[in-house]
Structures are given as structure tokens and as C-alpha cells.
Amino acid sequence: MAPRACALCQKGKAMVKRPKTGQQICRDCFFYVFETEVHNTITQSNLFKPGDRVAIGASGGKDSTVLAYVMKTLNERYQYGLELFLLSIDEGITGYRDDSLETVKRNQEQYDMPLKILSYDELYGWTMDAIVSQVGRKNNCTFCGVFRRQALDRGAAILNVDHIVTGHNADDIAETVLMNIMRGDIARLGRCTSICTQGEDTIRRSKPFKYAYEKEIVMYAYFKKLDYFSTECIYSPDAYRGHARAFLKDLEAARPSAIIDIIHSGEAFEIKEEIKATQKVQQTCKRCGYMSSNELCKACTLLEGLERGMANSGITDRARKKLEAEGPAPDNLRTIPYFKLASGNPTITVETPS
Amino acid sequence: MSTLNLKIEFGGGLELLFSNQRSYQIALPSLVPKDNSTAEESLAMKEMKALDVDYLIHHMRDHMLQERVELFMEKDTVRPGILVLINDTDWELEGEGDYKLQEGDEVVFISTLHGG
Structure with a gap:
């Protein structure tokens, strides 16, 4: 096939066919x-x-x-x-x-x-x-x-x-x-x-x-x-x-x-509108302060499951009920640091290119 | 029988299917069976054609690919989502599989399917 000229500049050799437009351009x-x-x-x-x-x-x-x-x-x-x-x-x-x-x-x-x-x-x-x-x-x-x-x-x-x-x-x-x-x-x-x-x-x-x-x-x-x-x-x-x-x-x-x-x-x-109305309102996770549509955010739920050795409790309702049946989360449970939006200067130093 | 020397390159993770080697120099006959059969049986009976990219893809599948053919080919051509460049030009501008390969051509295969 003979090389075709670019559809835009008419000079360069066309090397790409644009999927969006079919245009052949250099x-x-x-x-x-x-x-x-x-x-x-x-x-x-x-x-x-x-x-x-x-x-x-x-x-x-x-x-x-x-x-x-x-x-x-x-x-x-x-x-x-x-x-x-x-x-x-x-x-x-x-x-x-x-x-x-x-x-x-x-x-x-x-x-x-x-x-x-x-x-x-x-x-x-x-x-x-x-x-x-x-x-x-x-x-x-x-x-x-x-x-x-x-x-x-x-x-x-x-x-x-x-x-x-x-x-x-x-x-x-x-x-x-x-x-x-x-x-x-x-x-x-x-x-x-x-x-x-x-x-x-x-x-x-x-x-x-x-x-x-x-x-x-x-x-x-x-x-x-x-x-x-x-x-x-x-x-x-x-x-x-x-x-x-x-x-x-x-x-x-x-x-x-x-x-x-x-x-x-x-x-x-x-x-x-009636479908929108069934969607949950955003709230703040009571444990870590991150935005959530439930009392506990999804990450805290998953983390609690991992920590208590019942990882599926964040995935299926049945496993969740089993976890709840074992009582509330223990006090010494590992949690995610409390989330707050930073204001002012960065709280850590970032690595700068050497 | 005369042969053509070609350079094959892989990118975007496709090299993982080809012994994790990114670049190959290969030589293929300038005349090949029209049915893209790459077995070394008697060629006398076969209808022949000039070496094209379709044949190259079949050769790569039969003699170079190490695993999971379905990640490389689908319905006699490369799987959708694999980009092919012939001498740095989009193969869609060169006739795709029908492109007749020339001595020294460089063909690049890049997967777009791996994580971003």
C-alpha cells in the first residue's frame, strides 16, 4: 500500500488511524x-x-x-x-x-x-x-x-x-x-x-x-x-x-x-426521583471518620472482619450476622487512624526528586 | 527458497506470553502456504502466497508462543485489544493481515489489556 499523507497537515506520513474519527494522521x-x-x-x-x-x-x-x-x-x-x-x-x-x-x-x-x-x-x-x-x-x-x-x-x-x-x-x-x-x-x-x-x-x-x-x-x-x-x-x-x-x-x-x-x-x-430516594445518605464512619453510607465505613467493616478472623463478615450478610452474634468489637481492635481533611501545610514531608 | 529477515517486538505485557523476551529476529520464507499452515509437510501440493502478516501471526502462534493462545489470537487474527505496528505505522493503515512483508520489516505487538 502506498503511504498516505496525514489528513490534518497533508505533509507527514499517516501513522495512526484514530478510532474515534477514522482519521489517518501523522x-x-x-x-x-x-x-x-x-x-x-x-x-x-x-x-x-x-x-x-x-x-x-x-x-x-x-x-x-x-x-x-x-x-x-x-x-x-x-x-x-x-x-x-x-x-x-x-x-x-x-x-x-x-x-x-x-x-x-x-x-x-x-x-x-x-x-x-x-x-x-x-x-x-x-x-x-x-x-x-x-x-x-x-x-x-x-x-x-x-x-x-x-x-x-x-x-x-x-x-x-x-x-x-x-x-x-x-x-x-x-x-x-x-x-x-x-x-x-x-x-x-x-x-x-x-x-x-x-x-x-x-x-x-x-x-x-x-x-x-x-x-x-x-x-x-x-x-x-x-x-x-x-x-x-x-x-x-x-x-x-x-x-x-x-x-x-x-x-x-x-x-x-x-x-x-x-x-x-x-x-x-x-x-x-423515587429510585434516588431509596439511596442511602452519606454519613461519617463512627470509627474512623471517613465518609460512609452506614455507621461503619466499608474499610472498617472489612478490617474488623480480618482482625477478628472472620474476613467474610464484610462480604456476606450471613457472615456479618455471625460476627455480630459474637458480640461487639473488642476495645483493643486495630482501627484505621481518624480521617480528617488536611488544611494548611502537608503533615509529612514528601520525597522530592534527587 | 529465499527468506525474509524480520524483527518482532512485544510491549504492554505481551512479551510474557513469549518467554518474557521483548525482541526477536526471525527469518521466514518469502513464499508461504495460502492456508497459513506452518507445519513443515510437503508444500508441493499447496497453493502459495507471498509472506504476509497473517502468516506471521500463525507462525508466532505455532512456533514462538509459550502459553495461553487465547490471549494472543482470536478467529485467525490477533485478539481485539492488541495493537500492531508495522515499521512504526498502525497496521490498520497498512492493510492489517494482508500486508506483504518486506526484507527488514519491524512488526510490534502491544497489548492494551494489561492494567493501567
């Missing part, structure tokens, strides 16, 4: 349109204001590595005036997270951003390795997901940032829309397409890559030779999400706009 135009679309997403949603302190949730994987690079580029190019930090959670998974954290440490130097690593071990007293050795491989993703969410908020409070950005891309969001429909999880269906979420007293969280296709993120990382880490978690991956993902990739192969179409569908759903 490498330089691809960098430009990719970055500009993220910039447009950021400005149209008014995600930031000058002087904001923003933590990038960094796993060392492709999405967060590209996000850190693009955030740094855009912050300089368009003078957002943001102070950027890298925030990583160490789940304590030997052979997986310890390797990916090495990538984050290199990113810290490459991008010249302060890095904070917060571990499950220091926050909860349990590594994922220890949790899996107790609960097995069946429900461990529940523990990891609940613990990670709260750990990110707590890490952000330690860094005294206003905002956390994560690398969730268009494929991830479309997948989540599908999963929430298939599970009938209407509360999450309403929330999962918002670009920015904020609980009553938690830190803002947003997804600047909400409209960025995974294919383009991977192409961007490849052409820019960005340093990222790619290994599947060694503990069984989320099987349900795996099915949604395989299904979505098949749809995309047949019709590339499927991903963005599903996001638009998700955005267009309106939740009836």
Missing part, C-alpha cells in the same frame, strides 16, 4: 490532537483553577504514566498554574506492586514531581499478600478496591492537595457503564460517567482521560517512549470486568465509536 499531529483533546476536556469541565494542588494517582501503568506526562506538558503549555504531585498506593503485592512502584520512582525523577507512597500495611496493618493468605483468592478484589479508594483520599489529605486525578480512560468508563447496567447498580450508573466526583467532605476526583481511547493512550506511550509497567495483578483479576472488557473490545473492533457511544448513553440516563 505522529506529530497525533501528539497535538491527543493533547489538545485532553486540554479541551479539562477546560470545558473547569476541572482546575490556578494554584490548585493536584495529586496524580500513579500506579506505574500505561494510563497513569501517560496522564502524568500529559498533565505536566499541559500545565506548562497552557499555564494552568497547578502544583502537581504523584500519589501511589502500595497494596503490598510481592512481585507486582513492588516492581510497578520502581517505575513510579523513575517517573518521579523523569517528570520532576514530588512522590508520596502510602501502603496498606502502614494504614491498615495488612498487606494484600497477608489478606489473600487469610481470605483466599475469591473476594480479595473487594478488599483491594475498598482499601485503595480510601487510601487515595488519605494520601491526598497527607499531601494537602485539593484534587486527585486518575488515569481512567474512555474504555474503562464504557466498561463500567456496561457492568453497572448488567448488575442493576443504578446508583453507580448515575455516577460513573461524571468527569468529576466529590463527596460531601472528600477531595475532588477527576478523570481527564474520560474521552481518551485506550488505543490512543498506548500509541502515545509507544511513540513517546514513555517508561511504564505492564503486568497483570497476580491475584485473580476481576472476572466480571474481564467479560465486560472482552465484550467491549469486540464491539470496538466492529464499530470503533462504540466506546464513546456507550459513555454518551451512560451520561444520558436520568435516574427517577
